[in-house]
Amino acid sequence: MRRVSKIIEEIHNLLVDKTVLEVACGDSEFSLVSSKYAKSVIGIDLSLNRIRKRDLENTYENVVFKEMDAANLKFEDEYFDITACYNAICHLGEKINKVIEEMQRVTKKGGYLIFMCTWKMEKARLLNLLLDYKQNENVEAYNIDKGEYKIALIEKM
Numbered sequence: 001m002r003r004v005s006k007i008i009e010e011i012h013n014l015l016v017d018k019t020v021l022e023v024a025c026g027d028s029e030f031s032l033v034s035s036k037y038a039k040s041v042i043g044i045d046l047s048l049n050r051i052r053k054r055d056l057e058n059t060y061e062n063v064v065f066k067e068m069d070a071a072n073l074k075f076e077d078e079y080f081d082i083t084a085c086y087n088a089i090c091h092l093g094e095k096i097n098k099v100i101e102e103m104q105r106v107t108k109k110g111g112y113l114i115f116m117c118t119w120k121m122e123k124a125r126l127l128n129l130l131l132d133y134k135q136n137e138n139v140e141a142y143n144i145d146k147g148e149y150k151i152a153l154i155e156k157m
């Protein structure tokens with residue numbers, strides 16, 4: 001969990017006491033580590049097979065995992081303070097724009113959509129996505145560890 005811990009070290013102020021949704025949570029690392037700071041975390045993925053049984057029946061009282069399509073979130077509008085996507089953009093394929101639309105919908109005004117990546121392909125894809133938002137003043141993107149990690153924050157207006 002070194003990589004995800006490094007990223008969360010950077011953004012943990014945004015998570016404190018917040019309700020967090022992680023889309024495409026995969027093996028659940030981001031959800032589990034962010035739960036140290038957040039009020040509650042819901043991790044969703046098309047399949048929860050990658051999550052270790054121990055973590056599914058987790059001892060983390062404020063984390064829940066659900067099987068769900070990130071492009072069709074079963075949550076009300078403005079339900080979460082933070083919606084997050086960690087190392088999954090490339091895996092969302094053509095659904096990516098719909099996923100971002102859904103993340104926008106379920107994020108409260110003044111909350112944040114957070115995209116984080118550590119893989120080369122992911123970073124390239126994130127940069128492309130951010131070009132779509134470049135006219136938008138509510139976007140902040142930065143590198144940590146000389147570009148080894150990339151983070152983009154989009155404030156929900």
Ligand SMILES: C[S@@+](CC[C@H](N)C(=O)[O-])C[C@H]1O[C@@H](n2cnc3c(N)ncnc32)[C@H](O)[C@@H]1O
Pocket residue numbers: 023024025026027028029030044045046047050068069070071085086087088091092095
């Ligand atoms: C690279 S993997 C895992 C990323 C995860 N954040 C991690 O660090 O383990 C990408 C994940 O995206 C999930 N995924 C792909 N399309 C999805 C969709 N439409 N809705 C939800 N999850 C999806 C896959 O099931 C897979 O677990």
